């Protein structure tokens with residue numbers, strides 16, 4: 683079983699879960715059908731199903747066309763934009779029989795209200811859409827800051843080895859902000875150098891272990907992050923949601 687990125691738009695990743703032995707393919711968040719259809723033709727694969735994390739167009743915009751062409755199951759949360767054939771609920775197990783994999787659904791509202799993640803415990807992998815990025819997190823469009831903090835806590839409680847397949851290549855920009863917040867954090871400095879060396883190759887998947895060292899949104903209980911947030915806002919803040927809100931809003935303007 684392989685997981686490969688299919689690039690879409692300017693910085694989206696549509697993730698391809700491929701079983702080369704039987705030529706099966708599942709895809710996650712096809713915002714556009716064309717790159718998926720090209721990928722299927724190039725590698726001679728059979729599309730078996732689609733997983734959707736949330737209702738934004740750059741994640742589910744390709745569903746209708748793929749459904750019309752391949753008529754496969756589409757798993758996703760309840761939302762009129764998603765066109766799910768199988769509406770999922772929190773903690774539900776989804777089996778991908780052709781890939782010998784199963785995923786558990788995790789409810790992680792904040793970026794949107796119905797946003798979910800797919801977690802595979804046996805392989806320790808996570809598809810988290812626009813909630814957690816490498817060195818950053820999604821904007822809080824529909825939910826509350828409190829909801830986003832709780833959602834990130836759910837993801838942060840997974841095993842450190844979990845490989846995180848996020849849906850955008852935002853890493854370098856996120857790291858700029860992270861470095862500004864924590865200029866003396868050596869893990870951030872090392873990661874900036876590492877990502878620069880990739881020269882446009884994907885910087886993801888990342889791991890939870892790494893994110894705990896470099897991602898300010900998972901470090902809202904760390905002294906340096908709290909101090910940076912407080913000096914930006916000009917008042918004292920308690921760790922957790924107050925610090926998170928301060929740095930999320932700061933990042934929006936950064």
Ligand code: ZN
Nearest residue numbers: 736738793812
């Ligand atoms: Zn989104």
Ligand code: FE
Nearest residue numbers: 738740812849
């Ligand atoms: Fe997105």
